[in-house]
Amino acid sequence: MVAIWSICLGNLRRRKVQNSLIALLLLLSTLLINTALTVISNSENLYEDLHRETKGSHELLNLTKGQHDPQRVEEWWASQKGITASVLLPYKPLAGVMHHGEDIPNLYIYMMNTPDRPFGTDELVFAQGKEVVQPEPGTIWIPTSLAYKNDVSIGDELQFKAGEEPLRLTVSAVVIDLPQGGPFSTTARIWMNNTDYQHDLNSVPGADSYLMGIRFDDYSQRAGYWERFESFLGTPFMEERTTYEQISAFYFIMNKIIGFVMSFLGIVMMLVALFTIGFTISDAILSNYKTIGIFKSLGLSSSKIIYTYIAQYSFLSLLTIIPGLILSRFLSGIIIEQSLSFLKTDHSPIHIQGGGTELIVGFGILLLILLCVLLYASKARSIQPMQAIRYGMSEAAHSRITKRWTEGHKRVKEFERWPVPFVIGLRNVTKNLKGSILMVILTTVTSAVLVFGLVLLNSINQMQETSPLWGYDSSDVALMVVNNSTFNRESIEADIQADPRVLHLNWAGPAIGVVPADKTQSSGSTGNHSQSVSIPLTVVDGSLDEIGFASLSGRNPHNRNEISIGINISRQLKKELGDIIELYIEGERHSFTVTGIYQSIANMSNQARVTADAVNKLSTDVGYINLKNSADAGEIVQQLNDKYGSSIQSIKQQTLLDSVFKEAAAVLLIPMSILGLLFLMVTCLIIYSTCRIHIRKETKTYGIYKSIGLTSNALRGAVTWGIVALSAIGASLGIICGVHLLPSLLRGLLSSYGIVKLPLLMQWTGITLLALLIMAVASVGCWIASRVIRSTSPRILITE
Structure with a gap:
């Protein structure tokens, strides 16, 4: 056991950069996956908890056309067992409200004649202001959707166009109005004092309209109630009827989009992390082939060598998964606070739930990592001590290298007509095939994230065109x-x-x-x-x-x-x-x-x-x-x-x-920006680490290049241009994914909301600039990693 821990600690000390990078990948993938699941689950839980606490209606009846007697409708629903029906809520519709002398656009107003509370369903929650039975004369209660979006505070005066002269009323409270106060709502209920309603709205033509909420003890039985209700009426119900799905849908839509993007990218980042772990373990086994052979010859079994890698990555996983879960709570809180701000009150902030989800995510990620480590570390079983000590690799691998070396001399003339920097860059890419694949994947994913974010935000901002x-x-x-x-x-x-x-x-x-x-x-x-x-x-x-x-x-x-x-x-x-x-x-x-x-x-x-x-x-x-x-x-x-x-x-x-839709753009901007920056940072670090590992392996080769007259900067430039070419391939693939693949996945999410063809506007100038940014980040990571070439001296050849 002491030997296992000694080897494990030695691996952690010697490969600080690689281990730090893997730890960062695990941290970020844990952060993204858990944040996505927390955002999605909490959005629904917060709404459903509030819906239950306020006795939220499952259906909202809006009686405006005089097709049915409101009293008769109310009496029937109130008499049904298994039903909670609200009192009739009289109102008069208006359009046009001013705040600080400016019109609030695109807002239809229901001026409510506030009955004594409780209403029966859809009870109001006071977000700001003193809770009283009715608004005081000359004052009103307004929903959070109107107040927060338009910076209306308690004490502000609103002017309503209700006649020749505007009706002026002062805001005394801000309330959460669940059925009519959701995100993207263009309707707001204004709760008036009964005396003000009777006196001030006389000039508004037409009879009162009525709203009525219905809550089912068993929602699945609603069809049976409606069949009996319409049989009672003798006709279909011919007024407006809003279902629970329609009431609740837009409370969830933004968080579903954000959760979809973050979960997809978190899974991708986790796959990158697993690929990097596999690449690192394979590289470590090849680099220490002779050492592992010596360990085996001294009696250390293959299982114990595998345990060293399991112990190493278990330590790294625990070191990163726990902070990732903690950080995800803060990020989830920011996203939920912003997207569900209409459900927030001054005295009751939004509480994030999800302890069970965090445990499942953490355990699932740890299990995946250990399975990946076990898969790649099992390659140590095939190491034969005698071959390892003699060749530093397996005999078959030694034979293949010898054969390639012989064939390589025959192919040298094929490259004589190519520029030397091109050949060096190409050799760096092709010889480090796994690392090159990893770089292409990373630049593809990063480009896809940035392009998709740009296209989505641009399409929302330029919605007038579509x-x-x-x-x-x-x-x-x-x-x-x-x-x-x-x-x-x-x-x-x-x-x-x-x-x-x-x-x-x-x-x-x-x-x-x-x-x-x-x-x-x-x-x-x-x-x-x-x-x-x-x-x-x-x-x-x-x-x-x-x-x-x-x-x-x-x-x-x-x-x-x-x-x-x-x-x-x-x-x-x-x-x-x-x-x-x-x-x-x-x-x-x-x-x-x-x-x-x-x-x-x-x-x-x-x-x-x-x-x-x-x-x-x-x-x-x-x-x-x-x-x-x-x-x-x-x-x-x-x-x-x-x-x-x-x-x-x-x-x-x-x-x-x-x-x-500016509201949607504002909610999306922060998470999409964070994701873009994270992927840029990870791409730069992984390219830096991968290039650094490969350059250190090729120290002797670069010493030879220097001995024949190539400068350090010429060599660094050649290596960097090879990575830039790889990143160009990745950026091109990423543009295709960001323009076609991710939007097609998002269309599946929005299909239930009635959007089956996502109207996107391509901003090709911005997309091109993002592709160049990816290439610049890749080149910076490689150029910094290639600093080791400057310290490579031809004298090492004499030493060798």
């Missing part, structure tokens, strides 16, 4: 109707169409389409509990083509009996182009032919588009303006806001997209 493929329009300016009482469509339309800068103007509004229960039985269903499907509709008065809506297949609807459906509706209803869909709209049954299928990140593609002929009366809430020159958008926005600011809010499309 907005139709994300389910949005491609117009230049959007007009949001913020005050129906003062909105005069004919006047605004005449004014806009008279402007010579305007190319097209089209209007749109919302509606709800309901597929009857007998049409929605899914595959695998027994048919006992089929239920209706509520589909949000975009109803367009004008041309969907002019607005810029795109389809994955088919075309936009042009006629009254045509419909374009989201990809997830197509999957759920099993409808393709040319199929017939029957929908209830405004209580009337319609038959539509599917003319197009599209993807949309909004509503997870659970939506559809029809023309205004399909409804009796369009409730216009947005207008789309296309300009002859998009550069005029800013000027037109300003003019329209100055003239019609009391009834509409005019916004550039880029502003609307930024209000949603």
Whole structure:
């Protein structure tokens, strides 16, 4: 045992650089893998814990069209066993809110008449401010999604466009509003005092709308409840209905993307670490072949020699896995705090869980390392003491080298016509084949990480260029109707169409389409509990083509009996182009032919588009303006806001997209930057270590080169250019992986969110610069490692 520990400690002392590098790889792979798993599991756990604590609803009913009696609906659900139903929550919709004199864009407001708490479901959690039963007169509660994103604090005044004069209310509390306050939400519930609601919103036209939450004791039984409920109504439920999957999805999407990238790269880094361990053990056995033969001749068994390597790498693993797990908690905390900031309160910070996950990850990584060490260290079994002492290698290997040396003299003339630096660089690469493969793999992975990160962030930042493929329009300016009482469509339309800068103007509004229960039985269903499907509709008065809506297949609807459906509706209803869909709209049954299928990140593609002929009366809430020159958008926005600011809010499309997706870019920026820097650092260090090992092996050869007149810098340059050529190959492969392979894997993740064709924008200038950066990092690592050549003197030949 003493001999084993002596050899183990000797290996650790002699190979400090290699051991340090392997330790770093193990640390980083542990960090990435555990961080990815912690981020993914904690995102769901934090949401589900809060959903359970607040009695979060599994379905949210939005009664806006007057198709059903709200009291009757509430009474039925409240009377059901196994159901927790909220009280009816009256509200009036608005669009248009100002903070510090500036409009908050792309935000629809539900002005809630706050009932006495508790509500029954979706209880509010106070993130900031004093918890009271109702807001005080003149004050409001706002959701964290509105407050944190727009830097609204307690005591700030918000102005709402609710009539001729704006309604001014002061923020007294910030609350977590689980069903309506998630990431990328464009809707916010503003909780008002009952007296303020009755007095200040009288001027807002229309009757109250109602929200109602439903929570099932057993979520799997919801289909049976809906079958009985619609039997009670005598018709399908014809109002808007939001499911648990739709409510919760966008709380997880960013962390799923980050977790996917980190877990994939962590696994890749672990494979690199295992390859490096195998390469190092093989190199150590070959370098110490004679020494191992002497150990065996002295009575040390093969098993004990193998145990020395197991002990060495067990020590390194424990030295790195434990800190990696600890560091992953901090990194996970940063990512989760940023991506789930809407669930954070001042008095209850987000707590990271995952002790069990850490143990499994740590044990799994240790087991992989030991299996790898055992596999490669077993090569020591084949060492024969006599051959090792005589040849310093096996007799067969000695014969092969002798044969290659003889054949090499015959091939010398083939290289005489090539420049000497080229031949030296090529020889360095081909003779160190395993190390060269490792460098190509590393530069490929690093390039793929950097290119994928650049492409993804660039695509989000430049989303205006691909907005139709994300389910949005491609117009230049959007007009949001913020005050129906003062909105005069004919006047605004005449004014806009008279402007010579305007190319097209089209209007749109919302509606709800309901597929009857007998049409929605899914595959695998027994048919006992089929239920209706509520589909949000975009109803367009004008041309969907002019607005810029795109389809994955088919075309936009042009006629009254045509419909374009989201990809997830197509999957759920099993409808393709040319199929017939029957929908209830405004209580009337319609038959539509599917003319197009599209993807949309909004509503997870659970939506559809029809023309205004399909409804009796369009409730216009947005207008789309296309300009002859998009550069005029800013000027037109300003003019329209100055003239019609009391009834509409005019916004550039880029502003609307930024209000949603700048948040995604900000969340992705930190982890992608960290990953890029880590891989650059690891690539540089591994290339340095690998080159250093090989150069030290070839000390005699470089001494010969010096004796015939080659300078140290000439030799270093030749070796470096060989590594640069390798890194160029790796960077090229990495670009292919970063542009095609990683996005295709990400598409599989986003498919459930309604995105099956990832709209990416290639930034070839940036991609080229990243490839050059990889090559520069590789050359720096090699150049630093080649410093040993300067100390190589031809005198060693005399010594030899």
